[in-house]
Amino acid sequence: MLEDKALRDASLALVKADLAKLKTDFNARSLGSRFLDRMEEGAIDVYEEAVDLADNNRGVLATLIAAVFIWFARHPIMALFGDGEHDDGDERRQSAEPDGASARSE
Numbered sequence: 831m832l833e834d835k836a837l838r839d840a841s842l843a844l845v846k847a848d849l850a851k852l853k854t855d856f857n858a859r860s861l862g863s864r865f866l867d868r869m870e871e872g873a874i875d876v877y878e879e880a881v882d883l884a885d886n887n888r889g890v891l892a893t894l895i896a897a898v899f900i901w902f903a904r905h906p907i908m909a910l911f912g913d914g915e916h917d918d919g920d921e922r923r924q925s926a927e928p929d930g931a932s933a934r935s936e
Contacts, residue, residue, distance in 0.1 A: 884891050900907070
C-alpha cells in the first residue's frame with residue numbers, strides 16, 4: 831500500500847513537471863509562431879522532395895514543361911496552321927444574337 835502511494839506521488843510529480851514545462855514553453859513562443867514554424871518545416875520538406883524527384887526524372891520534367899508551354903501557346907500555333915479567314919469570336923457573337931439582330935445593326 832505504501833508502494834502504491836509512492837508510485838502515485840511519483841506519477842503526480844511527473845504530470846506536474848510536464849504541465850510546468852508546457853506552460854513555460856507556451857509562454858516562450860506563441861501558438862501562431864509554432865504554427866508558422868511547422869508550416870515552414872513542412873514546406874522545406876516538400877521542396878527537398880520535389881528537388882530529389884526532379885533530379886531523378888529530368889526527362890519527365892522536360893516533357894511536362896514542354897506540354898505546358900505548348901498548351902499556353904496553342905492559339906498562336908493553331909493560327910499558323912489555320913486559313914485565317916474567320917475568327918472564332920465573331921462566330922460566337924453572331925450565333926448568340928437573334929436572327930434579325932445582326933441584319934438590323936448593319
